[in-house]
Amino acid sequence: MPTITQIEIIDLNLPFSHPFKIALAVMDSAHNIVIRIHDSDGLVGVGEGVPSRFVTGEAPETAFEAAKLYANFLIGKNPLEIDSHLATLERYMLKNPAIRCAYDLALYDLLARHAGLPLYALLGGTKQVLHSNRTLGIDSPAAMAQTAKAFVAEGAKYLKVKVGTGRAEDIARIRAIRESVGGGIPMRLDANQAWDEITAIKILNDLAEYEIEVCEQPLPYWNAEGLRRVRERSPIAIMADESIFDAHDAFRLASIGAVDYFNIKLAKSAGIHGALKINAIGEAAGVKCMLGGMSESLIGVSAGAHLICACPNIALHDLDSPFHFAEDPTFGGVDFQPNGMVTLSDAPGHGADVKPEWVEKSRRVVIGGS
Numbered sequence: 001m002p003t004i005t006q007i008e009i010i011d012l013n014l015p016f017s018h019p020f021k022i023a024l025a026v027m028d029s030a031h032n033i034v035i036r037i038h039d040s041d042g043l044v045g046v047g048e049g050v051p052s053r054f055v056t057g058e059a060p061e062t063a064f065e066a067a068k069l070y071a072n073f074l075i076g077k078n079p080l081e082i083d084s085h086l087a088t089l090e091r092y093m094l095k096n097p098a099i100r101c102a103y104d105l106a107l108y109d110l111l112a113r114h115a116g117l118p119l120y121a122l123l124g125g126t127k128q129v130l131h132s133n134r135t136l137g138i139d140s141p142a143a144m145a146q147t148a149k150a151f152v153a154e155g156a157k158y159l160k161v162k163v164g165t166g167r168a169e170d171i172a173r174i175r176a177i178r179e180s181v182g183g184g185i186p187m188r189l190d191a192n193q194a195w196d197e198i199t200a201i202k203i204l205n206d207l208a209e210y211e212i213e214v215c216e217q218p219l220p221y222w223n224a225e226g227l228r229r230v231r232e233r234s235p236i237a238i239m240a241d242e243s244i245f246d247a248h249d250a251f252r253l254a255s256i257g258a259v260d261y262f263n264i265k266l267a268k269s270a271g272i273h274g275a276l277k278i279n280a281i282g283e284a285a286g287v288k289c290m291l292g293g294m295s296e297s298l299i300g301v302s303a304g305a306h307l308i309c310a311c312p313n314i315a316l317h318d319l320d321s322p323f324h325f326a327e328d329p330t331f332g333g334v335d336f337q338p339n340g341m342v343t344l345s346d347a348p349g350h351g352a353d354v355k356p357e358w359v360e361k362s363r364r365v366v367i368g369g370s
């Protein structure tokens with residue numbers, strides 16, 4: 001059996017081409033942590049985690065240090081024993097889901113490379129062409145309408161629209177976007193916890209006529225009962241995002257009928273292992289899933305795309321974070337077109353890695369020998 005010989009921890013500092021505003025923050029760059037696990041058979045598995053101060057409670061600095069602590073548990077171990085390793089990392093230090101995600105993805109990637117299979121095949125899936133939405137950050141109604149029109153001109157079939165600055169402004173945004181793109185392009189709203197219950201119910205009823213497919217996280221993350229009450233009074237389907245990290249959250253939300261959809265993000269679920277459990281609970285409860293993201297590069301996005309191909313219950317795909325970056329630090333992995341079309345390759349694993357020049361210029365620590 002192979003053993004883990006070396007772990008590289010790489011801090012990718014990725015400037016955005018434009019600032020991206022949501023109800024929680026304005027972002028102009030991402031700090032993603034990439035883990036590369038080398039083993040005694042000469043194979044390498046690559047994973048990525050996106051720490052988020054205001055969602056996962058991790059900063060790039062804490063995630064980088066946590067990655068070093070976690071690495072010590074894996075050197076010398078058999079990389080194929082994924083379940084046991086992930087349980088060890090969780091027991092050693094709870095939370096830190098984004099950095100545990102980076103390890104989870106690297107271990108699954110390595111397993112698939114040992115099997116000589118693309119990750120979707122390892123997971124029992126069927127290769128498909130995926131259609132991601134394109135996402136609009138918060139801006140003036142006129143500016144958002146213009147961006148929406150540009151996305152649709154590029155071929156986008158679904159729009160995700162960030163809202164959450166107030167009832168009049170949010171309704172004006174949606175009306176302007178719908179007028180500019182016309183009918184037939186479903187919109188997915190994301191309020192990022194900005195509204196209270198009464199505001200959410202009023203806005204969602206006001207928006208019933210605008211072809212809104214779903215509204216994501218209308219309320220603060222802790223208000224599961226509130227989500228249920230909004231859902232009961234809303235003509236638009238409700239999705240949990242910041243309210244759901246793991247299978248326990250999924251079970252609790254499904255038990256009270258709080259939502260129509262779960263937004264699975266690998267940075268919240270601590271990777272594929274946790275995502276499969278959430279999806280299974282959703283499937284059992286009649287709750288469909290979205291596969292979303294934070295600010296993943298094509299490494300995290302490729303892993304997510306392979307997971308989608310193995311989970312038919314993951315019906316909505318929000319994978320367009322790589323379009324934020326001024327430069328692409330990766331090679332390999334999925335092909336992602338501006339129209340939202342995502343095409344997988346049949347390379348072993350998820351197929352994506354960091355370009356050597358980005359390894360060179362990034363903060364990096366190597367643990368273990370060669």
Ligand SMILES: [Mg+2]
Nearest residue numbers: 190216217241
């Ligand atoms: Mg969201």
